[in-house]
Amino acid sequence: MLRRATLLLASLLAVPAMAQEAWPGRPITILGGFPNGSGVDIYARKLAEPLTRALGQPVVVDNRSGAGGNIASDAVAKARPDGYTFLLGTAGTHAINATLYRSLPFDPLRDVTHIALLGDVPNVLLVNPEKRPQYRSCAELIAVAKARPGALNYASTGNGASTHLAGAQFAAAAGLELVHVPYRGQPGAMQALLSGDVDLFFNQTGPSIGPVQQGQVKALGVTVGQPVAALPGVPVAAEACGLPGFESSTWYGLFGPPGLPDAIRQRMNAEVAKILATPEFRAWLVDSQGITPPADTTPEGFRRVHEADIARWAAIVRRSGASVD
Numbered sequence: 001m002l003r004r005a006t007l008l009l010a011s012l013l014a015v016p017a018m019a020q021e022a023w024p025g026r027p028i029t030i031l032g033g034f035p036n037g038s039g040v041d042i043y044a045r046k047l048a049e050p051l052t053r054a055l056g057q058p059v060v061v062d063n064r065s066g067a068g069g070n071i072a073s074d075a076v077a078k079a080r081p082d083g084y085t086f087l088l089g090t091a092g093t094h095a096i097n098a099t100l101y102r103s104l105p106f107d108p109l110r111d112v113t114h115i116a117l118l119g120d121v122p123n124v125l126l127v128n129p130e131k132r133p134q135y136r137s138c139a140e141l142i143a144v145a146k147a148r149p150g151a152l153n154y155a156s157t158g159n160g161a162s163t164h165l166a167g168a169q170f171a172a173a174a175g176l177e178l179v180h181v182p183y184r185g186q187p188g189a190m191q192a193l194l195s196g197d198v199d200l201f202f203n204q205t206g207p208s209i210g211p212v213q214q215g216q217v218k219a220l221g222v223t224v225g226q227p228v229a230a231l232p233g234v235p236v237a238a239e240a241c242g243l244p245g246f247e248s249s250t251w252y253g254l255f256g257p258p259g260l261p262d263a264i265r266q267r268m269n270a271e272v273a274k275i276l277a278t279p280e281f282r283a284w285l286v287d288s289q290g291i292t293p294p295a296d297t298t299p300e301g302f303r304r305v306h307e308a309d310i311a312r313w314a315a316i317v318r319r320s321g322a323s324v325d
Helices: 002-021 039-055 067-077 091-100 138-147 162-174 186-195 205-213 262-277 279-289 299-320
Strands: 028-032 059-063 085-090 113-127 153-156 179-182 200-204 218-222 249-256
Touching: 028 039, 028 067, 039 059, 039 085, 039 113, 039 205, 039 249, 039 262, 039 279, 067 085, 067 091, 085 091, 085 113, 091 162, 091 249, 091 299, 113 138, 113 162, 113 205, 113 262, 113 299, 138 162, 138 218, 153 162, 153 186, 162 179, 162 200, 162 299, 186 200, 186 205, 200 205, 205 218, 205 279, 249 262, 249 299, 262 279
Parallel strands: 028 059, 028 085, 153 179, 153 200
Antiparallel strands: 085 249, 113 200, 113 218, 113 249
16 A cells, blocks of 8 residues: 555656656747737747747747837746746847836846847838938938938837837937937838838838838948848948947847746757758848847857846936836
């Protein structure tokens, strides 16, 4: 009798271990904090395809937009650390928002498990060549803006978003007075540019490439130190705008909930690193999205970048004066 009881207890204790070894045993969800068609959405869906094959379970994307990405970020911060909920976060959600929001329901650094950095994301300065034909170059745009202080406006994907801060950095560097017009996500801001409601828009490269190629918008400069292969012929903004040192880029990264078992973190990191290293995925990043693949895909490397960026963006946010209650 005692022996049977002992065997029963041993079998019950083995259940959690067996369940952990069997991960993943059901579909996995990657949350995104921005609307369909945003850069985060595009990347998450592209990554989900090879992850599904590698893990043998469907990887689905669930966009919970709002509050600058905080809704999705908070959901993952409070999710069960069982390996079935992840977040495609950004420097906006987990570095900029740390200073931008006076109060957050989660800690951007502590309430995550770092999985892997996914790439560096430039912005690109866009204008509408049909509605604003006078803005043929960044230098000409700056000349018009200086001659008409406060008359020009720029769209962003939300107050305090990286697209807002890129515009604020640009205005400060060029000595311009520009009016900020925030929208709820990339699609709304792009539509405002297409309709002529705004003069310019610093958008992420990924969702900008199609409209640029179709001639709907004109790219006047990329906000990184080197030309972007996905936008051939588009100059570096620092040179085209006559603003030495002007750069403004962010990153994408994959997070899990706090307390995620290390075995799951390492497996997920290994699979993501393999995907990022394939020629096909790297070509998609560089040639189709204008994203620079990460040099270090380890969780530790991601955490170092994250910590440094919280401090870097804090200074930029404070200079911009942006704040959200």
